[in-house]
Amino acid sequence: MELYSLTISEARSLLDRREITAKELVNSITARIDTVEDRIKSFVTVTKEHAFHASEEAQKKIGKETKMLLGIPFAIKDNICTKDILTTCSSKILFNLMPLYESTVTSRLKEEGYILIGKANMDEFAMGSSTENSGFHITRNPWDIERSPGGSSGGPAAAVSADECIAALGSDTGGSIRQPSAFCGVVGLKPTYGRISRYGLIAFASSLDQIGPITKDVRDSAILMNIISGHDPLDSTSAPIQVPDFTSILGKDIKGLKIGVPKEYFIKGIDSEVEILVKDAIRQLELIGAIPIEVSLPHTDYAISAYYIIATSEASSNLARYDGMKYGLRTEGKDLIDTYMKTRAYGFGAEVKRRIMLGTYALSAGYYEAYYKKAQQVRTLIKEDFDRVFKKVDIIVTPTTPTPPFKLGEKIEDPLQMYLSDIFTISVNLAGVPAISIPCGFTKNDLPVGLQIIGKHFDEETILKVAYAYEQSTEWHKRKPNL
Amino acid sequence: MKYEAVIGLEVHAQMLTDAKIFCGCSTKFGSEPNTQTCPVCIGMPGVLPVLNKKALEFAIKTGLSMNCNISQYSRFARKNYFYPDLPKGYQISQYELPICEKGYIEIIVEGEVKKIGITRIHIEEDAGKNIHGEDGNYSFVDLNRAGVPLMEIVSEPDIRSPREAVEFMKKLRTILRYLGVSDGNMEQGSLRCDANVSVRPIGQKEYGTRTEVKNINSFRFVEKALDYEIKRQIKVLEEGRKIIQETRLWDSDKGITESMRGKEEAHDYRYFPEPDLVPIMVDQRWIDEIRKSLPELPDIKRKRFVSECSLPDYDADFLTSERQLADWFEEAVKLGGQPKIVANWILGDLLRLLNEENKSIEESPLKPKQLVGMLRLIENGTISGKIAKTVFSEMYKTGRDAEIIVKEKGLLQISDKGEIDILIDEVIAKHPKEVERFKSGEEKLLGFFVGQVMKLTKGKANPQMVNEILKKKLSH
Numbered sequence: 001m002e003l004y005s006l007t008i009s010e011a012r013s014l015l016d017r018r019e020i021t022a023k024e025l026v027n028s029i030t031a032r033i034d035t036v037e038d039r040i041k042s043f044v045t046v047t048k049e050h051a052f053h054a055s056e057e058a059q060k061k062i063g064k065e066t067k068m069l070l071g072i073p074f075a076i077k078d079n080i081c082t083k084d085i086l087t088t089c090s091s092k093i094l095f096n097l098m099p100l101y102e103s104t105v106t107s108r109l110k111e112e113g114y115i116l117i118g119k120a121n122m123d124e125f126a127m128g129s130s131t132e133n134s135g136f137h138i139t140r141n142p143w144d145i146e147r148s149p150g151g152s153s154g155g156p157a158a159a160v161s162a163d164e165c166i167a168a169l170g171s172d173t174g175g176s177i178r179q180p181s182a183f184c185g186v187v188g189l190k191p192t193y194g195r196i197s198r199y200g201l202i203a204f205a206s207s208l209d210q211i212g213p214i215t216k217d218v219r220d221s222a223i224l225m226n227i228i229s230g231h232d233p234l235d236s237t238s239a240p241i242q243v244p245d246f247t248s249i250l251g252k253d254i255k256g257l258k259i260g261v262p263k264e265y266f267i268k269g270i271d272s273e274v275e276i277l278v279k280d281a282i283r284q285l286e287l288i289g290a291i292p293i294e295v296s297l298p299h300t301d302y303a304i305s306a307y308y309i310i311a312t313s314e315a316s317s318n319l320a321r322y323d324g325m326k327y328g329l330r331t332e333g334k335d336l337i338d339t340y341m342k343t344r345a346y347g348f349g350a351e352v353k354r355r356i357m358l359g360t361y362a363l364s365a366g367y368y369e370a371y372y373k374k375a376q377q378v379r380t381l382i383k384e385d386f387d388r389v390f391k392k393v394d395i396i397v398t399p400t401t402p403t404p405p406f407k408l409g410e411k412i413e414d415p416l417q418m419y420l421s422d423i424f425t426i427s428v429n430l431a432g433v434p435a436i437s438i439p440c441g442f443t444k445n446d447l448p449v450g451l452q453i454i455g456k457h458f459d460e461e462t463i464l465k466v467a468y469a470y471e472q473s474t475e476w477h478k479r480k481p482n483l
Numbered sequence: 484m485k486y487e488a489v490i491g492l493e494v495h496a497q498m499l500t501d502a503k504i505f506c507g508c509s510t511k512f513g514s515e516p517n518t519q520t521c522p523v524c525i526g527m528p529g530v531l532p533v534l535n536k537k538a539l540e541f542a543i544k545t546g547l548s549m550n551c552n553i554s555q556y557s558r559f560a561r562k563n564y565f566y567p568d569l570p571k572g573y574q575i576s577q578y579e580l581p582i583c584e585k586g587y588i589e590i591i592v593e594g595e596v597k598k599i600g601i602t603r604i605h606i607e608e609d610a611g612k613n614i615h616g617e618d619g620n621y622s623f624v625d626l627n628r629a630g631v632p633l634m635e636i637v638s639e640p641d642i643r644s645p646r647e648a649v650e651f652m653k654k655l656r657t658i659l660r661y662l663g664v665s666d667g668n669m670e671q672g673s674l675r676c677d678a679n680v681s682v683r684p685i686g687q688k689e690y691g692t693r694t695e696v697k698n699i700n701s702f703r704f705v706e707k708a709l710d711y712e713i714k715r716q717i718k719v720l721e722e723g724r725k726i727i728q729e730t731r732l733w734d735s736d737k738g739i740t741e742s743m744r745g746k747e748e749a750h751d752y753r754y755f756p757e758p759d760l761v762p763i764m765v766d767q768r769w770i771d772e773i774r775k776s777l778p779e780l781p782d783i784k785r786k787r788f789v790s791e792c793s794l795p796d797y798d799a800d801f802l803t804s805e806r807q808l809a810d811w812f813e814e815a816v817k818l819g820g821q822p823k824i825v826a827n828w829i830l831g832d833l834l835r836l837l838n839e840e841n842k843s844i845e846e847s848p849l850k851p852k853q854l855v856g857m858l859r860l861i862e863n864g865t866i867s868g869k870i871a872k873t874v875f876s877e878m879y880k881t882g883r884d885a886e887i888i889v890k891e892k893g894l895l896q897i898s899d900k901g902e903i904d905i906l907i908d909e910v911i912a913k914h915p916k917e918v919e920r921f922k923s924g925e926e927k928l929l930g931f932f933v934g935q936v937m938k939l940t941k942g943k944a945n946p947q948m949v950n951e952i953l954k955k956k957l958s959h
Contacts, residue, residue, distance in 0.1 A: 081529045094528065101522045103529060202528040206758035235531050236761050314758055317561050320572020321526045325624065340565060363563070363753035372755055 003028035004163040005480065008072055008220040011166055015062055015071050022062065022071030022115070025166075026055040029073045029117055033164045036483050040149075041139050042159035043118040044078045045086045054115040061113065068223060070113030075165040077156045078119040079126055080211065081200040082106055085116065089202050090134040090155075091124045093347025094328045103200020104232045105169060105211050112227050117165050120155030124349045125319065126176055126204040128152050129421045132412045133351045140408070141183060142481035143447055147405040150180030150421075156214045157184040162483055167224060168214040173204050174307055175400075175425025177212045178437035182400035182450020185439045185479065187467070188214045189221045190425075192458045193432035194239035197232030203318040205311035206237075208429040217477050218438065218468040222246035225460060241458055249461045250468040255289035257466065260393035264300040265424055271403040277441035277449045278399040281470065285397070288473050290466070293393055297385040302378045303427040304419055309362045309375035310430075316359030322347060354415065383431040390456045395466055398424050400437040400450030424452060434460045438467045439476035448476075486682045486720070488713045489690055490642035491602075494655060496634045496665040497609065497673040498541045504608050504632035505532030505575065512671070516614070516625035524630035526570030531759050534559075538632035539582065539763065541664040542606045543773050545634060546583030548658050548780055549601045553770050557582045557605075559757035564750055567624050568611040576607035576635075578754040582763065588658065589782055590650040591800065599651050600639030609633050634665070640679065640690065645709035652676060652705055653804070657781050661806045669701050678709060681726070682716045691716070692726040696740050698733045708733040712740050784809055792822035801830060807844045815851035820858055828854055832872065836879050848882040849875075857885035865889065867896050869942045898945040900952070903936075906944065907952055910935045921957055929953060 003025050006014070014020045030048050037043065051073060058071035076082060079089045081099035088094045102110070123133035131139040131154025139154045141147040142162040149158040153170030157180035160168050170177040172190035181188025189212045196211045203209060213224035226247060231240040261282060266275060282292050324330035324343030331342040348356070362371035389396060402423055411418040428435045433454055440451035451470070455463040471477050503510055506523035523530045546553050560578035583604035589596050611629035615622045636655065642648050656667035656674060667674045681693035694716070699708045711733075716726055730749070731740040779787075781803045788799035788809075803809045808829070815825040833854075837847060857874055860866045866874060866889055877888045897903060910932055911918055921928045929950070936949045 079529075081527075087528075089528070097528065099522075099529070100527060101530075198529075199531050200529045203759075234533060236533050237531075237759065313755060317563050317573050317753070317755070320563060320565065321528070321570060323565060323567075323572060325567045326525060326570060327527070336567070360753065363755055365751045365753075368753075368755070 002032070002163070004032040006166060007216045008069070008167055008223050011072050012068065018063070022055040022058040023052070025071060026051050026073055026115060026117070029163075029165060032162075033117070036142070036162050036164065039140060039145050039483070040142055040158050040162050040164070041137050042075065042120055042155045042162065042164050044088055044090060044121050044134075044136055044155070046118040047085060047116050050085070051115050051117050058113055058115060065113070067111075067113035068227060069109060071115060072113075072166050073115045073117040074109065075118050075120040075156050075159040075168040076106060076116060077122055077153050077168070077170045079122060079171055079202040079204075080106060080169060081202065082116060082119065085119065087119060087202070088136070089125050090122045090136055091347065091349070091352070092135040092329055093322045093343070095135075097328055099200075101200065104197035104234060105200065105228045108228050109169075118159070120153070120159050120168060122155050123152035124352050125202070125315070126152040126171055126173055126209075127315070127351050127355055129175070129179055129418050130406070130408070130411065131155060131180070132408060133349055135349050138408060141405050142483055143185060144405065144445070146407055147447070148183065148408050148410075150183035150401075150405065152176040153180045153188070153214060157181050157186055157188065160184065160186045160214050160216060161481060163480070167216065167220050169211055169224075169228070170214045171201055171204075171209055171211050172425075172429065173208045173210075173311060174429050175422040177214060178400050178425050178435060178450065178452060179422060181214055181437045182439075182448065182452075183405040185442075185448030185476070185481070186214055186216060187218055187221050187436065187438050187477065188212065189225065189436045189460070189464075190428065190434060191225065191229065191460055192239075192434040193429075194237055194241075195229050195434070195458065195460065197235040197238045199232055199234040203314075205314040206318060207314060208307075208311055210429075218436075218464060218471045219247065219250055221436065222250055222464050222468075225464070239458070244461055246461060246464055249465045251472075252465055253289060254285070254466050254469045257290045257395070257462075258393040259285060259290045259292050259466070260295035260389050260396040261292050262295050262297045262300070262389070262396060262398060264297050265398040269402055269420070269423075270399065273443045274399050274401070274403060274449050277443075278397075278451055281440035281451045282397055284473060285466070285470060288469055295389045295393060295396065297382075297389060297427065299378065299381045299385050300427055303382055303430055304423060306375040306378035306382070307426045307430060308358065308419065309371050310379065312355040312359030313362045313372050314359065316356045316363065319348075319352070319356055351415070379430045382427050386427075386431040386433055386454075394456075394462055396454040398452045398454065400424060400452040404443045404445075404447040404449055428454055433457055434463060436463050436467050438471060439479075440470075440474075441476055442479070484721075485685045486717050487643055487685050488645075488709070489640045489681045489683065489693075490644075490648050490709060491640035491679040492638045492642065492648060492651060493677045493679070494636040494638075494652070495675040496636065496659055496667065498538055498632040498634060498664055499666060500535055500537045500541065500632055502535055502537070503630035504535050504538045504606070505630055508630065510631045514627055516623070516627060519627040520629070524570070525626050526572075532575060534760060534763070535632065538606055539765070540773060541632070541662070542582050542604060542634050543765065543770060544662050544777060545636070545659065545664055546586060546604050547770070547774050547777060548662055549583070549586040549588050549604070549636075551583035551586030551601055551604060553765060554580060554582055554584065555765050555767065556580065557763045557765075559760045559763070560754045561757050562607075563753045566610070567622065568613045568626075568629070570611065570626060570629055574608060574610065575757055575760070577605035579756075581605035582765075588651070588654050590647060590654050592647055592650055594796070597647070599641045599647075602637040602639050604634055604636050607633050607635060645706040645713070648678065648709055649702060649706050652702060654781070657804050661778055661781055672700065675700065676705060678705075678712075680709060680712045680716070682713055682720065691720075692728050694726065694728065694740075695730045696733055697730060697743065700735075704733060704735055707735075707738065708740060711738065715740065778806065781806075792816065794822060794826055798823075798826045798830060802826060805844065811844050811847070811851055815854050818852055818855040820851070820855045824858060825854065828875070832875050833879075836876070847879075849879045853878050853884055860885050860889060864896055864898055864945065867942060867944070867946055869937070869946065870896065873942070896945050897940055897943050898948060900948065903944060903948055903952055906936055906939055907932075907949070907956055910939070911956060918957065929957070932957070
């Protein structure tokens, strides 16, 4: 087996047993990047030099320090700030941004000895579902390079899938971890809102954004959750709630666990192969002890509308700071207003501009009540839908996406079609609950399909337990794209 | 037609917290540009604000002192607009749910107490400062001030004249300074004021169309700017024209207000709840604790000075205008000084000397104990009231006690009857004409003779004795 295909837990034990060195592991990953990156283009920045140096440092510490990630190479989505390492959000407007500080999540990974191998590509400012909105280049799906890896964390998901790293961090505002994870056949977890510090995550929509792990299996997801979870004094929206040991729940049986299957998620528009594979997965869960129950989330239909008002409103404000005055791109105009306009006209891509305009409109005097306020009320109803269902069931399972990975260029001209690819993931962000996407099979064309498991607030344990039990009873996660 | 003005004020006060409102940077004034900044207050991508609890406490203190309701649930909101000194492109402020609402403060106008309603007090962050380069090609931005905590205090439209507006601002500043939450310095910009002004014929209930006057940056200009704006509005109405709702800028050089932007050009700030901060929950216990920690406020102190110390209203009002001044006064009284006499010395000589050097009462080299020491010397006849003035200046200059000064300078009062007799005889002998005039009924000349004796003794003669003996000798 090639070293680059290892998981965190596998690499950890090989490193600790001195069967491999951190340098060998990093070399294997960089060699893999050299081989496949031309085709996949997962990264905006590959930090090879940094990684080589870090692997030598790590090797000295192995055996002396017990750090979970010592010597293990990671891809980090390019909207997570890494001190003195280019962080662009895949936007021209931040083409040269060298953050002055380290994000809380990467600080925590650093404390555990991780090695940064590169900053991964994404839709510009995490706005998109295909990574085609990157201001620099598109990323391709390792399972079929004619197809999209999903988005906005297409880079990290593709990098994990193509073995260009051992694991990655992404961010999820409306499905941006889960949808690309489903498209790339890997495991992606969107934790409860408030579980993970957002300090250092370049904001898209502050009330929805959440960082999470993208990994090769469920155990790695739990390992990373142990490291990055927990209250951060630098983020007042991070919850001061005890963090359990997420790995200790793995392997526990799921007998008698009630799984809700929302009828609103199996209706028209869903691809028949996806539907069959997800229903097979539900049967598989039943086989290992779970009890499926049909449930209803009646306000599902309004989720996309509410999401695109709340997310764009917040984004219109969050992105106001990119004005050419302090950092990033500046295109001089004849006066201040002209400089603002030119900088933002050249710096932002079409989708980002579209969303800034939508959000600005929704917050305008006279429209606020009809749009933003209404959307917040809908958000409350959606949250109540979940609360109600979670009184009856322990988890909810759905397809992660309505279709398998779509072709590059297929939806980019039609924003509404693109928005609909997040139809099954968006409600989860609005409700703030955690959800994981795990591979649950492949289409006839060998394209991966994801199963989404949604949990109660701050109950990542149960979804990890179920995901692990399912993974243990199947072989999907072991399949690798043919590159 | 007679008109009356209707004025509401919006006051911004910088809070005296050590750290900024959403990060740990210092709020110190006057440092090198951009030396008191961090990723948070310069709006680097990915940073998040964390509320400085002290700023919240200061706002609650202020609200309690202005008789406001303190909201147990309030929220921050974003006020969106573009400007180079606003690093995030929005200001974190409060909008729908401010921390304090519905209070009032009392002002005294023409001897009458008047209540001015406080609509709301909210907390927000200050912006940075644009500095325009000398060559005119570039401007620079200093973000030291960005993130300094501000309180916005909004009054009801209860103010009816520029004079009342000034009294309101003074009272507000006094309260802020008593609490130690702001230094209330308008000239340095730590206290700023915008005014909403309209006029209406006396007797009319409806408000007239208002204008907002900005850039009023001293107490003097509060009165001048409002005076100008009210007269301008009345003139417009009397000429049969209409007031345009607009924002006007006070130009202190020209002494006029000028249109800055109309209603149509007004900013749409697109306020919405700040998603990066959780709602502010304040529990009643904390509010009660803060209430208990409040100092005695100026109104109560003033009333007490009148009732306990029998001070006239004017003295009490003046002495309570600064907490430190009131404290100085009280200390002197506590040490045995007669309240009215102490007040006279403070309001007279002490403040004059301090003003000459632009010093505040805390910086006074002369302490209450020394004043009281000197007052004792007057009481027991060691020095005369007149000599006391010299002693007082000397104490102020050197910081030494009155007794030492009196001894060293030989300023002891002459109370020896024999000595005074001789001096008076000398004076009478020297001025036969004046003696004649006095005897023929020009009694006010007594003062002249006293003056002559004092001149001879360099003011050291006991004035009472001089008076008595002179009267006796002259009437023979």
